[in-house]
Amino acid sequence: xxxxxxxxxxxxxxxxxxxxxxxxxxxxxxxxxxxxxxxxxxxxxxxxxxxxxxxxxxxxxxxxxxxxxxxxxxxxxxxxxxxxxxxxxxxxxxxxxxxxxxxxxxxxxxxxxxxxxxxxxxxxxxxxxxxxxxxxxxxxxxxxxxxxxxxxxxxxxxxxxxxxxxxxxxxxxxxxxxxxxxxxxxxxxxxxxxxxxxxxxxxxxxxxxxxxxxxxxxxxxxxxxxxxxxxxxxxxxxxxxxxxxxxxxxxxxxxxxxxxxxxxxxxxxxxxxxxxxxxxxxxxxxxxxxxxxxxxxxxxxxxxxxxxxxxxxxxxxxxxxxxxxxxxxxxxxxxxxxxxxxxxxxxxxxxxxxxxxxxxxxxxxx
Numbered sequence: 001x002x003x004x005x006x007x008x009x010x011x012x013x014x015x016x017x018x019x020x021x022x023x024x025x026x027x028x029x030x031x032x033x034x035x036x037x038x039x040x041x042x043x044x045x046x047x048x049x050x051x052x053x054x055x056x057x058x059x060x061x062x063x064x065x066x067x068x069x070x071x072x073x074x075x076x077x078x079x080x081x082x083x084x085x086x087x088x089x090x091x092x093x094x095x096x097x098x099x100x101x102x103x104x105x106x107x108x109x110x111x112x113x114x115x116x117x118x119x120x121x122x123x124x125x126x127x128x129x130x131x132x133x134x135x136x137x138x139x140x141x142x143x144x145x146x147x148x149x150x151x152x153x154x155x156x157x158x159x160x161x162x163x164x165x166x167x168x169x170x171x172x173x174x175x176x177x178x179x180x181x182x183x184x185x186x187x188x189x190x191x192x193x194x195x196x197x198x199x200x201x202x203x204x205x206x207x208x209x210x211x212x213x214x215x216x217x218x219x220x221x222x223x224x225x226x227x228x229x230x231x232x233x234x235x236x237x238x239x240x241x242x243x244x245x246x247x248x249x250x251x252x253x254x255x256x257x258x259x260x261x262x263x264x265x266x267x268x269x270x271x272x273x274x275x276x277x278x279x280x281x282x283x284x285x286x287x288x289x290x291x292x293x294x295x296x297x298x299x300x301x302x303x304x305x306x307x308x309x310x311x312x313x314x315x316x317x318x319x320x321x322x323x324x325x326x327x328x329x330x331x332x333x334x335x336x337x338x339x340x341x342x343x344x345x346x347x348x349x350x351x352x353x354x355x356x357x358x359x360x361x362x363x364x365x366x
Contacts, residue, residue, distance in 0.1 A: 017045040022136055023052065027059075059123065197219055228276060256301055303353065307354055
């Protein structure tokens with residue numbers, strides 16, 4: 001395959017990318033994220049918003065924005081103009097799941113003749129909150145039926161750089177060994193502070209050793225052509241190849257929230273693919289916007305899912321170490337911070353994680 005030239009957009013058949021954004025009671029963040037995507041240089045992408053049964057007026061607000069009616073209040077560093085109206089197609093979850101490939105291909109071909117490229121938005125309305133993994137799976141299954149070459153999972157509480165997708169696709173397309181690639185993620189409130197740039201997994205203690213707070217020079221010392229190897233990259237922004245999804249399967253719905261990106265990356269890595277962070281590009285991420293609304297619940301899933309990941313992926317000596325060390329280093333920190341409610345969530349999550357049934361590898365439903 002010829003190398004994609006990021007400086008020339010003409011005369012190149014750019015892979016089709018479907019960007020999936022999960023929304024749950026977060027229309028303000030979702031609209032700001034959509035506004036930043038409006039500025040990107042990549043010429044061949046489609047947008048899918050999967051709404052996880054929001055109980056506010058998210059869908060009304062997002063549709064108004066798509067019609068060009070809603071102003072955007074943004075504290076981001078982007079100088080965005082108003083968006084042109086988007087062509088919106090809405091499905092129920094069942095409609096999106098049941099639509100046949102041939103029917104969808106015909107529908108998309110008809111739409112492409114009547115509108116400009118990238119000027120469309122698909123909204124899938126879920127009848128319940130399926131959580132992060134299954135909510136994204138619903139969008140992915142639709143995207144693959146719509147002939148996606150790549151799927152980009154993007155948190156709604158992010159703002160993206162203009163070149164981020166062009167660079168990610170260029171890097172991924174030029175190396176068949178890359179299965180997943182993510183950008184450097186900086187803090188929304190401190191735009192030069194690195195929040196995440198991939199991480200390594202320590203199953204002995206049950207922790208992710210990340211790169212938060214490091215400088216670009218420190219990270220580039222371990223990178224090759226600014227591609228930094230990792231055990232996993234954050235699900236906040238996660239570009240994955242179609243063939244990898246078809247081979248490895250989708251996200252594991254067991255997790256509901258937290259830990260599913262780590263699990264997916266481990267499965268992908270063990271299938272023989274590389275996981276990398278591309279230091280050439282970046283996005284900005286707000287911290288824990290959705291889960292901050294339900295903090296105790298989020299703490300429960302965080303600890304439960306570490307146990308599930310250790311059960312699934314740790315070697316026997318690592319798992320024994322995990323059982324001893326995870327509570328030993330987690331509980332004292334919570335005691336010191338006087339977060340007694342979080343201790344209850346940890347204990348309950350830890351115990352439930354030991355007994356939660358582990359499903360087989362989630363296959364791609366066709």
